[in-house]
Amino acid sequence: MSNAIIYTRVSTKNQAEEGYSLAGQEKDCKVFAEVNGYKVSKVFVEKGESAKTQDRTELQNLMKFCIANKKNIDAIIIWKIDRLTRDIKDFYKLQEFFAKLNIKVLFARENNGDSATDKLTRNLMGVLAQYENDQKSERVTNGMKTAFLQGHWMWKAPIGYIMKNGNIEPDPKTAHHIKKIFKLFATGLYQQVQIIKIMADDGLKINTNMLCRMLKNPLYNGYMYKKEWSEEPIRGIFEPLISEDEFKKVQDILMGRRPLITAYKRNNPEFPLRQFITCPHCNQPLTGSKSKGRKEKYPYYHCHNKDCSIHFRIRKERLEEMFVEYLNYIKPEQNLLNLFEATVKDIYNEKLSVRLNSQKRVQDKLIELKNKKSKLIDFRIDGTISEEDYKFKTEQLAEEIQEQEFRLREFEVHDEDLSKCLKYACRAISNIDTLWENGDLDLKQRLQRLIFPKGLMYFSDDFRTAEISSLFIKKDTLKVSYNQMVPPSEFESLSTP
Numbered sequence: 001m002s003n004a005i006i007y008t009r010v011s012t013k014n015q016a017e018e019g020y021s022l023a024g025q026e027k028d029c030k031v032f033a034e035v036n037g038y039k040v041s042k043v044f045v046e047k048g049e050s051a052k053t054q055d056r057t058e059l060q061n062l063m064k065f066c067i068a069n070k071k072n073i074d075a076i077i078i079w080k081i082d083r084l085t086r087d088i089k090d091f092y093k094l095q096e097f098f099a100k101l102n103i104k105v106l107f108a109r110e111n112n113g114d115s116a117t118d119k120l121t122r123n124l125m126g127v128l129a130q131y132e133n134d135q136k137s138e139r140v141t142n143g144m145k146t147a148f149l150q151g152h153w154m155w156k157a158p159i160g161y162i163m164k165n166g167n168i169e170p171d172p173k174t175a176h177h178i179k180k181i182f183k184l185f186a187t188g189l190y191q192q193v194q195i196i197k198i199m200a201d202d203g204l205k206i207n208t209n210m211l212c213r214m215l216k217n218p219l220y221n222g223y224m225y226k227k228e229w230s231e232e233p234i235r236g237i238f239e240p241l242i243s244e245d246e247f248k249k250v251q252d253i254l255m256g257r258r259p260l261i262t263a264y265k266r267n268n269p270e271f272p273l274r275q276f277i278t279c280p281h282c283n284q285p286l287t288g289s290k291s292k293g294r295k296e297k298y299p300y301y302h303c304h305n306k307d308c309s310i311h312f313r314i315r316k317e318r319l320e321e322m323f324v325e326y327l328n329y330i331k332p333e334q335n336l337l338n339l340f341e342a343t344v345k346d347i348y349n350e351k352l353s354v355r356l357n358s359q360k361r362v363q364d365k366l367i368e369l370k371n372k373k374s375k376l377i378d379f380r381i382d383g384t385i386s387e388e389d390y391k392f393k394t395e396q397l398a399e400e401i402q403e404q405e406f407r408l409r410e411f412e413v414h415d416e417d418l419s420k421c422l423k424y425a426c427r428a429i430s431n432i433d434t435l436w437e438n439g440d441l442d443l444k445q446r447l448q449r450l451i452f453p454k455g456l457m458y459f460s461d462d463f464r465t466a467e468i469s470s471l472f473i474k475k476d477t478l479k480v481s482y483n484q485m486v487p488p489s490e491f492e493s494l495s496t497p
């Protein structure tokens, strides 16, 4: 008696479409074996795997089993040709494989004869199986195209969206992250690394590559692109997370058309020191408002902390006058400024060389990637790699290239003439009090934060601060009373009649 093994297969998704259950296939194959004088030694059952031969674990196991036991297997029995494969190339390869091992391939429901006609019939069945497979995927493709043109996004949902009812919709868990990323980036105030850090603090882990892809993803703006289906972008019928305006701003920044860095919109121009100087008692930032006097309304800075017991308030003019005097007092001497100028030049040159080095590294990396890309094309032309590998690799490379180009743009900060800048800075520093007095709200607040990054605390006709920009004198360390430091001009005008 001869020995045979049986192979059955269904893909769970389309069991109905494919016609016959695993048990049914096995029963038919066993009947066939008995009628034809075969003893079944093993059954291989494939459930719901891909149609590709190389992805099917049971078929792979079967082939290994055949190699190991070739002397004891005379035939493999399969219900129908399309159970073995729907790919004509695979069909020939598998036939060759079993022929080499001297194992007959028999089909329970097909003609198994050895005549030329029988073989032709089997081959035609193989072709037909592939045709059916192609048609099926064509139907799927056409269906997807129609849905796409109607505004459905049916592929993987990007962060910020979830799949629902054959389209995407904002994900309540992550949509706000995306909005924040775009908002931050659109200000032009943040570099990628800073955004990545801010988002990490918010609990969203991303890397440069992901950030780059997010910022460029038109889905967030409600548009879908698929060149093979439509030349024009398609407006999706899902809710965009980002407005056209903001998305465009971000693209401009990405393309290097960086807008001017603008300050935060803050507060009332009448109270520049609001939210900056803090209460002497509770250290909460002061707010500003006008008192409701009987005739005139006086502007005051005051503490609005309900739990603060002293209800601190001070007239606007008085506090601002004091602040200008304080600025004048902490101004550095000219010789210190000269030193500053020289030091900055040194540091700048040092940083410049570091920057040029990293810029060079990115450029080299880009060249390397582009070389790889052209080599890949060569490999594809001479057939060294398969179409699939080629596609996979080129996509991967395109992503890497995009990432490096993105990095490169970060280096494109325009260098103004350094010494001109420095001269301006020194002049500004030595006139810091006048500059503040005459500046608009925006300049005032920028200067304040620049000099006192952690704010300033009012303290019995004086100020205290935890931190002061290194160019200015930190008064606390000098232990000099503020009153002794009133500008000399006033003393002179008082003492010389």
Ligand SMILES: [Zn+2]
Pocket: 279, 280, 281, 282, 283, 284, 303, 304, 305, 308, 309, 310, 311, 312
């Ligand atoms: Zn207070």
